[in-house]
Amino acid sequence: MRDAPSLPPLRDVIARHGLAARRSLGQHFLLDLNLTRRIARAAGDLATGTTIEIGPGPGGLTRALLELGASRVVAIERDARCVAALGELAASYPGRLEIVDGDALAIDAAALGAAPRRIVANLPYNISTALLVRWLTDLARDPRTYESLTLMFQREVAERLAAKPRSKDYGRLSVLAQWLCKVELCFNISKEAFTPPPKVTSTLVRLVPRPEPLAPARLEALEAVTAAAFGQRRKMLRASLRSLGVDVAMLLAGAGLPDTARAEEIAVEGFCALARGYAAAR
Numbered sequence: 001m002r003d004a005p006s007l008p009p010l011r012d013v014i015a016r017h018g019l020a021a022r023r024s025l026g027q028h029f030l031l032d033l034n035l036t037r038r039i040a041r042a043a044g045d046l047a048t049g050t051t052i053e054i055g056p057g058p059g060g061l062t063r064a065l066l067e068l069g070a071s072r073v074v075a076i077e078r079d080a081r082c083v084a085a086l087g088e089l090a091a092s093y094p095g096r097l098e099i100v101d102g103d104a105l106a107i108d109a110a111a112l113g114a115a116p117r118r119i120v121a122n123l124p125y126n127i128s129t130a131l132l133v134r135w136l137t138d139l140a141r142d143p144r145t146y147e148s149l150t151l152m153f154q155r156e157v158a159e160r161l162a163a164k165p166r167s168k169d170y171g172r173l174s175v176l177a178q179w180l181c182k183v184e185l186c187f188n189i190s191k192e193a194f195t196p197p198p199k200v201t202s203t204l205v206r207l208v209p210r211p212e213p214l215a216p217a218r219l220e221a222l223e224a225v226t227a228a229a230f231g232q233r234r235k236m237l238r239a240s241l242r243s244l245g246v247d248v249a250m251l252l253a254g255a256g257l258p259d260t261a262r263a264e265e266i267a268v269e270g271f272c273a274l275a276r277g278y279a280a281a282r
Contacts, residue, residue: 050113158203215272
């Protein structure tokens with residue numbers, strides 16, 4: 001841990017800059033520095049490359065990342081009020097904090113800073129899934145794009161990411177995440193820890209990219225197959241996959257799957273086999 005400069009309490013920063021959280025931006029600030037340090041520690045070694053943070057708000061997690069030795073943090077923030085507050089933090093850590101004023105959905109995180117890149121964030125819940133899918137798409141192109149993703153989600157989203165076949169939470173997001181990454185649920189954080197409190201418990205998830213995907217498949221084909229299968233998850237695959245416009249019987253036979261199976265019963269490798277067959281049949 002590097003020596004930390006003397007910084008004002010976060011609540012003072014919030015009061016001075018008028019940083020009342022805005023629900024329209026999905027803001028729920030985490031002000032407990034013991035919790036933000038715990039999140040930063042879960043992200044692993046921060047000493048090399050670039051640590052990317054999304055929606056830092058008043059900078060609670062940003063402080064922890066810098067305090068625990070992040071050599072360079074790139075913080076993406078669209079709220080001009082928070083950008084000003086973060087500027088003060090950047091002055092306390094010369095050359096180590098870059099603030100990007102903009103919408104994370106419009107920014108290519110894969111192009112920020114030097115490798116290895118890792119993303120650590122208390123994500124705005126209203127865009128968390130969209131951001132994750134974008135980063136997983138980056139990993140499908142190149143598993144080396146990110147060293148790790150350490151992200152806060154609503155607990156129900158986190159449980160979907162880690163869900164196994166034959167469970168109610170298993171779905172498209174489970175397949176995509178586990179195809180590309182090892183998924184670890186780190187710990188829960190109660191809603192009372194946030195300002196203002198969200199309506200649900202949050203869970204920190206760490207995703208570590210696999211050196212190569214769990215099984216061969218093209219992303220576009222895998223997305224199409226899982227969309228069809230889970231779009232009608234109560235139906236057998238022989239019915240739910242008809243929307244793909246290919247010979248479903250041949251597709252299932254080629255993947256070694258029974259036509260009576262349902263989406264929630266199929267492991268990631270099975271969906272990859274379906275995706276390969278679908279890509280070949282188009």
